[in-house]
Amino acid sequence: MGDSKQFQSELEFVDWLKRRASGRAAGLVAGIGDDAAVIQLQGKRDLLLKTELSIEGVHFLNRLHPARSVGHRALARGLSDIAAMGGRPRLAMVSLALGRHAGRAWVEDFYSGLLALAGRFGVALIGGDTSVVPGATMVDVILAGEAEPGRALLRSGARPGDQIYISGRLGLSALGLEALKHPKGRIASLLPRAEIENALRAHLYPEPRCKLGRYLSRRRLASAAMDISDGLSLDLLRLCGASGVGAKIWEDRIPLPGTSFANKAMKKTCLDFALYGGEDYELLFTVAKKKLARLPRRIRGVEIHHIGEMTAKRGIALVRPDGREEPLKPAGYDHFSFAKKLG
Amino acid sequence: MGDSKQFQSELEFVDWLKRRASGRAAGLVAGIGDDAAVIQLQGKRDLLLKTELSIEGVHFLNRLHPARSVGHRALARGLSDIAAMGGRPRLAMVSLALGRHAGRAWVEDFYSGLLALAGRFGVALIGGDTSVVPGATMVDVILAGEAEPGRALLRSGARPGDQIYISGRLGLSALGLEALKHPKGRIASLLPRAEIENALRAHLYPEPRCKLGRYLSRRRLASAAMDISDGLSLDLLRLCGASGVGAKIWEDRIPLPGTSFANKAMKKTCLDFALYGGEDYELLFTVAKKKLARLPRRIRGVEIHHIGEMTAKRGIALVRPDGREEPLKPAGYDHFSFAKKLG
Numbered sequence: 001m002g003d004s005k006q007f008q009s010e011l012e013f014v015d016w017l018k019r020r021a022s023g024r025a026a027g028l029v030a031g032i033g034d035d036a037a038v039i040q041l042q043g044k045r046d047l048l049l050k051t052e053l054s055i056e057g058v059h060f061l062n063r064l065h066p067a068r069s070v071g072h073r074a075l076a077r078g079l080s081d082i083a084a085m086g087g088r089p090r091l092a093m094v095s096l097a098l099g100r101h102a103g104r105a106w107v108e109d110f111y112s113g114l115l116a117l118a119g120r121f122g123v124a125l126i127g128g129d130t131s132v133v134p135g136a137t138m139v140d141v142i143l144a145g146e147a148e149p150g151r152a153l154l155r156s157g158a159r160p161g162d163q164i165y166i167s168g169r170l171g172l173s174a175l176g177l178e179a180l181k182h183p184k185g186r187i188a189s190l191l192p193r194a195e196i197e198n199a200l201r202a203h204l205y206p207e208p209r210c211k212l213g214r215y216l217s218r219r220r221l222a223s224a225a226m227d228i229s230d231g232l233s234l235d236l237l238r239l240c241g242a243s244g245v246g247a248k249i250w251e252d253r254i255p256l257p258g259t260s261f262a263n264k265a266m267k268k269t270c271l272d273f274a275l276y277g278g279e280d281y282e283l284l285f286t287v288a289k290k291k292l293a294r295l296p297r298r299i300r301g302v303e304i305h306h307i308g309e310m311t312a313k314r315g316i317a318l319v320r321p322d323g324r325e326e327p328l329k330p331a332g333y334d335h336f337s338f339a340k341k342l343g
Numbered sequence: 344m345g346d347s348k349q350f351q352s353e354l355e356f357v358d359w360l361k362r363r364a365s366g367r368a369a370g371l372v373a374g375i376g377d378d379a380a381v382i383q384l385q386g387k388r389d390l391l392l393k394t395e396l397s398i399e400g401v402h403f404l405n406r407l408h409p410a411r412s413v414g415h416r417a418l419a420r421g422l423s424d425i426a427a428m429g430g431r432p433r434l435a436m437v438s439l440a441l442g443r444h445a446g447r448a449w450v451e452d453f454y455s456g457l458l459a460l461a462g463r464f465g466v467a468l469i470g471g472d473t474s475v476v477p478g479a480t481m482v483d484v485i486l487a488g489e490a491e492p493g494r495a496l497l498r499s500g501a502r503p504g505d506q507i508y509i510s511g512r513l514g515l516s517a518l519g520l521e522a523l524k525h526p527k528g529r530i531a532s533l534l535p536r537a538e539i540e541n542a543l544r545a546h547l548y549p550e551p552r553c554k555l556g557r558y559l560s561r562r563r564l565a566s567a568a569m570d571i572s573d574g575l576s577l578d579l580l581r582l583c584g585a586s587g588v589g590a591k592i593w594e595d596r597i598p599l600p601g602t603s604f605a606n607k608a609m610k611k612t613c614l615d616f617a618l619y620g621g622e623d624y625e626l627l628f629t630v631a632k633k634k635l636a637r638l639p640r641r642i643r644g645v646e647i648h649h650i651g652e653m654t655a656k657r658g659i660a661l662v663r664p665d666g667r668e669e670p671l672k673p674a675g676y677d678h679f680s681f682a683k684k685l686g
Contacts (some may be wrong), residue, residue, distance in 0.1 A: 093393075
């Protein structure tokens with residue numbers, strides 16, 4: 001293992017975690033330490049459940065990602081899914097297979113990052129499973145949330161004519177990863193330092209859009225929604241598939257990760273990050289035309305961008321700045337061809 | 344990878360799984376394929392949540408465990424926890440990190456085993472996450488169940504004087520694993536073939552005690568309960584710890600995995616399996632004296648055995664057949680010292 005200080009047994013680890021994750025969830029009857037967590041449900045709510053893997057060598061690399069960031073990102077992935085459903089996250093469980101490099105210091109930093117984010121989002125850690133393994137570290141985070149009955153934002157509700165929006169800027173995480181991998185590379189040297197810092201933060205400590213999702217759900221503003229985790233081109237295709245429609249997006253409306261470009265190639269790179277980069281955890285959502293007047297340009301502090309519209313014709317068309325339409329080929333992260341992304 | 348036929352993409356896998364896991368859960372609004380599963384909860388119920396890891400090299404070995412058994416056991420681990428809470432299992436999610444040996448045939452067999460057991464227990468597979476990984480295969484199964492409010496069986500309710508029971512026989516799984524590892528070894532040759540077959544079945548396809556747990560919970564018969572997953576000596580100590588009491592168990596009351604012994608050493612080995620072997624997934628529960636008259640000797644087809652009583656004095660005492668009392672040292676499976684068990 002990487003550090004000299006270790007947990008000597010499962011019992012010692014569970015005791016440490018119980019003290020560390022001391023936050024109590026409303027209605028929690030039994031948490032860490034019994035056979036299963038028991039939760040008293042209050043009022044009439046739909047239950048949201050999600051599980052997200054974070055794997056060393058696939059979703060993070062030890063040489064690039066500090067343990068605190070690994071913990072933050074592992075939880076953020078699940079929070080983002082709850083956000084995309086318009087739900088309120090409530091409870092989390094963490095299954096942790098600790099690999100060679102994950103000693104006690106790593107575990108402590110991992111939970112620091114995870115629990116700090118959990119605290120900010122009102123999420124209680126109520127259980128999990130742990131094992132030491134000979135190979136790579138693997139994390140599975142389970143999120144439970146709630147939504148008002150019938151209000152969860154599905155991927156399947158978009159209709160032709162609905163307008164397409166995204167929150168924040170796209171490609172920031174991919175840009176941040178590039179800067180992390182090549183701190184003295186072309187990209188890091190061609191963009192202003194503040195933009196690089198911003199991208200690094202977006203990659204290491206992404207901010208799930210739970211407040212935005214709640215806003216859209218409670219006001220019934222979105223006809224469909226999902227989070228962008230594998231790149232706009234791939235995720236928009238999934239939303240189109242679930243809704244049985246197509247889409248058209250305008251290239252010059254897509255908010256790029258950089259704003260001041262040293263040259264044309266740099267702008268092209270940033271567009272590629274926006275279209276094909278993963279892990280942005282922004283929300284992609286559609287709004288029926290009759291509801292557009294009620295949609296603010298910023299929601300709960302997050303800018304939103306109008307980037308296209310749903311069409312009856314299948315497939316995704318990318319409208320170039322000169323008006324030409326091209327089919328947008330889906331490309332992004334596929335978890336069945338690992339190591340493409342982090343390499 | 345092990346087989347030539349592979350899933351070509353995440354999309355292909357998810358499509359296959361959606362068809363395969365076609366069972367609908369009552370109240371399921373959105374399942375596999377959206378950002379999160381959405382479940383409409385009916386009536387007043389407490390929610391039970393549990394997650395259990397199954398890791399190649401820790402919980403199973405490719406050379407010993409067929410994929411069908413890996414799927415069965417991965418789900419059985421979680422079902423057993425719901426059983427130990429007296430709950431009714433309802434939904435499952437599966438996070439699957441597919442390692443080198445897990446090709447398409449492996450995945451299909453894995454889900455065959457998992458879904459066959461799920462079907463028998465009325466559990467719907469509603470989601471999960473998947474990735475291909477360079478190292479070992481890792482499975483995380485998440486179980487959601489329900490219990491009548493306030494009726495969940497906790498570990499913490501045992502009081503001095505309560506009588507200790509277990510279901511079924513202990514050590515069968517450890518005996519089965521031994522026979523699996525050494526099919527021509529001493530143990531396999533000294534026990535009758537039928538007993539070896541029985542132990543192999545118990546190890547590869549354990550039967551979670553959900554009906555028994557429901558019976559105890561609905562009739563308020565048990566003061567405390569847990570499942571025996573890491574060996575009686577270790578798990579009883581955990582129950583004692585949670586309840587703040589001690590225990591005394593009678594060696595000759597413990598139902599051993601073998602019944603006809605060729606010699607004394609063989610009997611000793613079987614006792615060790617019963618006390619220290621893991622993965623029996625039987626229920627350990629305590630009953631207050633005033634309720635003993637209501638406790639049948641078989642419950643829902645499963646024999647139950649009276650093996651001891653809770654004491655005010657901390658620690659566990661093992662009463663030998665000659666009446667001597669010895670402290671029972673906890674030993675069993677600790678997931679922080681992997682490869683001890685399967686080696």
